[in-house]
Amino acid sequence: MGRNDEHLRSAARMMRAKAPIQFRIAVATLFVAALALSTLGLFGCRVAQDAKRQFAMNPALHVILVNSVSLEGQELPRHVDWQDRERIQQTLDQSFPNAGARAWNVYQINFGITDSEGYTDWVESVDRDATALLGLAQMRNDTAYTPSSKASRLMLYVPAVRQTRGGYESDRRTPMAFSRVERLSRQAPLVTLASAWDAESLNGRPLFVSYDTYRTILARAFGQPFPDLIRALARGRDLGIEPIACVAVYVPHLADVDQVASILTAHHDNVAYALGVFQQLSSTWRNGARLAVGFIAVMLMATCLSAWLAFRGDLRRSRTDLGILRHFGFSFREVARIYHLRFQRTFLVCAGVTAVYTLVAGALLFRLPAYVCVALACVGAGFVGLVSMALARAARKTAVIQLSHLLRFSKEME
Amino acid sequence: MIILQELRKRYGGREVLSGISVTFQTGLVHVITGVSGSGKTTLLQILAGYDDPTSGAIQMQKPLRLEYAPQDFLLFSNLTVWQHMQLKAAARHLDEGWYERAQRLLADLGMASYARSRISMLSGGERRRIQLALALLAPCDVLLLDEPTSNLDAMASEHVWATLAREGAGKTMIICSHAPVPEQFRLVRWQLRGGLLDGEK
Numbered sequence: 069m070g071r072n073d074e075h076l077r078s079a080a081r082m083m084r085a086k087a088p089i090q091f092r093i094a095v096a097t098l099f100v101a102a103l104a105l106s107t108l109g110l111f112g113c114r115v116a117q118d119a120k121r122q123f124a125m126n127p128a129l130h131v132i133l134v135n136s137v138s139l140e141g142q143e144l145p146r147h148v149d150w151q152d153r154e155r156i157q158q159t160l161d162q163s164f165p166n167a168g169a170r171a172w173n174v175y176q177i178n179f180g181i182t183d184s185e186g187y188t189d190w191v192e193s194v195d196r197d198a199t200a201l202l203g204l205a206q207m208r209n210d211t212a213y214t215p216s217s218k219a220s221r222l223m224l225y226v227p228a229v230r231q232t233r234g235g236y237e238s239d240r241r242t243p244m245a246f247s248r249v250e251r252l253s254r255q256a257p258l259v260t261l262a263s264a265w266d267a268e269s270l271n272g273r274p275l276f277v278s279y280d281t282y283r284t285i286l287a288r289a290f291g292q293p294f295p296d297l298i299r300a301l302a303r304g305r306d307l308g309i310e311p312i313a314c315v316a317v318y319v320p321h322l323a324d325v326d327q328v329a330s331i332l333t334a335h336h337d338n339v340a341y342a343l344g345v346f347q348q349l350s351s352t353w354r355n356g357a358r359l360a361v362g363f364i365a366v367m368l369m370a371t372c373l374s375a376w377l378a379f380r381g382d383l384r385r386s387r388t389d390l391g392i393l394r395h396f397g398f399s400f401r402e403v404a405r406i407y408h409l410r411f412q413r414t415f416l417v418c419a420g421v422t423a424v425y426t427l428v429a430g431a432l433l434f435r436l437p438a439y440v441c442v443a444l445a446c447v448g449a450g451f452v453g454l455v456s457m458a459l460a461r462a463a464r465k466t467a468v469i470q471l472s473h474l475l476r477f478s479k480e481m482e
Numbered sequence: 483m484i485i486l487q488e489l490r491k492r493y494g495g496r497e498v499l500s501g502i503s504v505t506f507q508t509g510l511v512h513v514i515t516g517v518s519g520s521g522k523t524t525l526l527q528i529l530a531g532y533d534d535p536t537s538g539a540i541q542m543q544k545p546l547r548l549e550y551a552p553q554d555f556l557l558f559s560n561l562t563v564w565q566h567m568q569l570k571a572a573a574r575h576l577d578e579g580w581y582e583r584a585q586r587l588l589a590d591l592g593m594a595s596y597a598r599s600r601i602s603m604l605s606g607g608e609r610r611r612i613q614l615a616l617a618l619l620a621p622c623d624v625l626l627l628d629e630p631t632s633n634l635d636a637m638a639s640e641h642v643w644a645t646l647a648r649e650g651a652g653k654t655m656i657i658c659s660h661a662p663v664p665e666q667f668r669l670v671r672w673q674l675r676g677g678l679l680d681g682e683k
Contacts (some may be wrong), residue, residue, distance in 0.1 A: 074573035082569065086560045395556045396533075397573035397620065472533040475556065 075401055080409030083389060094378035095414050098455065100374040102422040103440035106448040107366055108428065110434045113444065114275075117436065125229075128260035129322060131201065132329050132341040137312040145338055152316050156337065163331045167324040169317050172198035174258065175282050176313035177289070180272060182241075185246040189214075189275035193282035193312060195198055196256070201316055203256030203358060207278035211248040214275050215259050224275075226288050229308070236308045242288050254278065259314065261342060265270070286311070301455075372451070379459050383466055390467055391474030400467040407463040415456040422448035483508050483626070484529070484546070484654070484681075489538035491524050494584035501538065502676030511655040511667040522658035523553055525674065526626045528565050529656065546624050546654075551617035553628040553658075555609045559602040563593065563612055564600070567619060572619035587615045590645045592638065606633035614642060618649045625655045632661070 081450065093306050134144040134156060135353070159170040172195040180188035199207050207213065212222045223245050227238035283294040290297055300306060317332070319325045325343045330349065331340050386407065393403045423445040430441030466474075484506040491499040498521040506512050516522050527533040530550035531541065546583040557566060564584075571580040588594045601609060610633045617625060628648070630637040643664050646655070657663060672679050 073574070079572055082558075082561055082565055086558060174664045208505055213508050330558070389558070392558065393569070393573070395552075396616070402573075470533065471531075472527055475532070475554075 077396070077409055080406045083334065083393075083406060083410045086389070088382070088385060090378070090382040091366050091407065091411075094375065094382045095418075097371075097375040098418055098452070099421070101355050101371040101447055103425060104371050105368060105451055106422050106444060107429070108368060108386075109365045109444045109447060110363075110441075112438065113430075114434045117375075117440075120162045126255070126260075126342075127200075127203075128255075129259040129341075129343045130263060130319050130325060131257045132315065132319065132325065132332065132339050133261060133314045133319040133334060133390055134171075134337045136338045137280040138338060140336070144317055148312050148315050148404070149266050149310075150298065150312060152312070156315055156317065156332065157337075159335050160331065161450040162413075164324070164328060165330055167319055167321070168326070169328050170198075170320045171315050174201070174313045174316050175279070175311050177282070177285060178309055179227070179309075179440045181227065181275075181285075182225050183275075183465060184225075185219050185341075188272045189224065191275050191276055191282065191285060193279050194316070195277050198318075199456075201256070201258045201318070203253040203259070204278055208247060208248065209275075209278050209281045209284075210405055211250055212246040212275055212277060213250050213252050214273060215252045215254060216273070219249050220231065222249050223376075224285070226285055228291060229289050234348050244285065244288065246277075261340075267308070302410055317384050356396045357393055372455075376455060376458065377456070380462060383407075383459070383462055387466060387469070387474050389465075394467070394471050394474065399465075404460070405468040407467070408460045411459065415452055419449040422452060483543050484663040485541040487539045487541065489525075489528065489540065490536045490677075491521070491528065491533075492505070492536045496538070497677055499528075499535070502679045503538075503674070504675075504679050504681070506654060506656060508654050509652055509668075510670050511650070511657065512654065512664070512670045512672060513672055514658045514672045515660070516613070516658075520674045521626055522674055523679060525679075526552070526656065526658055527578065527626050529624075530626050547620075547622040548624045548626060549617040549620060549622040550626040551613050551628065551630060553632070555601075555606075555613060555665045557601045557612065559611060561623060562598050562600055563588070563604075566612065566616060567597075570616045570619050576620060578617060583614070584619055587645070587649070588616055590641065591615055592641050607635065607638055610634055611638065611642065614645070615626060618645070625650055625653055627655065627657045627659075629656060629659055629661075633660065 079433075135153070136147055137152065138145040151173050153173050160167065160169045160171065175193040177191040181191055183189050194201050199205065203212060204213070212224075223340060225241040226244050228240040228242060229236050229238050256259065286297060287294045297307065298311075301311070314428050317328060317374065319328050322343070329339050329341055330342075390403050390407065393406060394400065398406065426445040426448050428442050430436045430444060431438065435445075486504050486506075489499055489502040490497065502525070514522050514525065524533070525561075525578050527550075528535050530548055532550070545661060561569075565581075567584040567588075570576075571584070584643065585594065585597075588597060591614060593608065593611050593615065595611075596604065601612070610630070614627075614630055617627070625646075627646075631642055634642060638660070643666075647664075647666055663669060670681070672681055
């Protein structure tokens, strides 16, 4: 068997030397098809990864902000107040308990406070268990959090607010030291959602503090304990501030965001959420993606089909050779094996080149994870292997054709 | 012994062989003559197993090893003469001795100096002799030869007949030829006419 196989390899080498232009075109087409398949696969994975990172995994898309409530019979909506967080939570727990949505307050001090860096800060805060809205695990009382600050410590000059007949005024400031300043990630949901913060200037910037520090600042500004302030506000006393900036609702599953927003809207809450903005875009995107996928699939099929047809064309033209080999005395199995050996090395080289290209381009050019590159390399090599197997099968079918029919195609019969 | 029973071959509406029933005796040289298109090549192709008869049967007393040298050249134009010998040896699983035998056959047919030549460089007569050398390389019981001396001059034809006389001794040979076959062979002459094979007296 081994010696016979050596004979067949020797015959295959002779046949390989007799590679017509059709075979070379077929090989070139196969390489193009394999590399196109690999590149499209890498590109598709890159796009999917980017979409996953920037869209599905983006925490800002899970957040709905409620900043006002439209009341029946009133033309203007009212701003959210202290009672709204609890009402919203109850509404969601009753209407859509499976969503697991959580509502938190986002607090503000809606007058500017100057600091040691020369900025006027718009101080804000969130509930103690809502620090994830700022991309933080916890907030320290001695730390100021801002999307952009180069200082390592900060001094806030909190104005002492005094009520006058004409309203409120302040002519005295109390310094309040922060021993640390931390930068907030721009990917943090509240930072992403508050577009106004992008327009940061020397005249003003957002500055987040812990809830306890927020309470301390308000207490110092108004010269009375925080609970007394809240009670006064609840009684309807006008202190010139609206401590609740908005209620932030976090929805764990992206698929539930729209439904939760609809429920809130049905309960007269005015909502703003990033996913809503994406609805139009995602529809356009989906249609575009469908078209692109369809186009790519057609191109891919056409490329693969052309590679296959090129080899089939070469096989048809090689019928003569197969016939002459049968005439020499090779059995049809041996003839099929010789033809297979003739292109086997080419396919092995193609599979190797495709795999190496996929791994290198995937890692260096498309910056994909190793497991994705390896999987795509296997798919590419597998595609080449499939064409090889299909061609070997076609060669076997051709080799068993009656000799007189094979030789009828002869151009060697000179 | 090869026995043909009611052998018929039809291409479309045309019947080329019309029920041939003959026996080719072992060890003799059977020469089949006939006008062009009378079906000589078709008969040889059916005997060689390259084509199937439309009806009828071929019987052999035992499995016979056949070698067929067709009228058309079944050679690879880009391969050398020696590569053809190698392919033939590989196809017939010949043992080591084929090398000397191939050299001797090429020498007998006047082709020794062409061993390294590509087929595309050879004339029709030279290709004819290479095809004969290939048919004679492997041991066989029956030689089927279609116009073995066409394209050959008188000198080359003599070489061919001499080689066939030596290499074909004791073998059954069935030769289709327009050219006369030397009397040195034990000849049985047949004429293919109207699709039937008649023995000549």
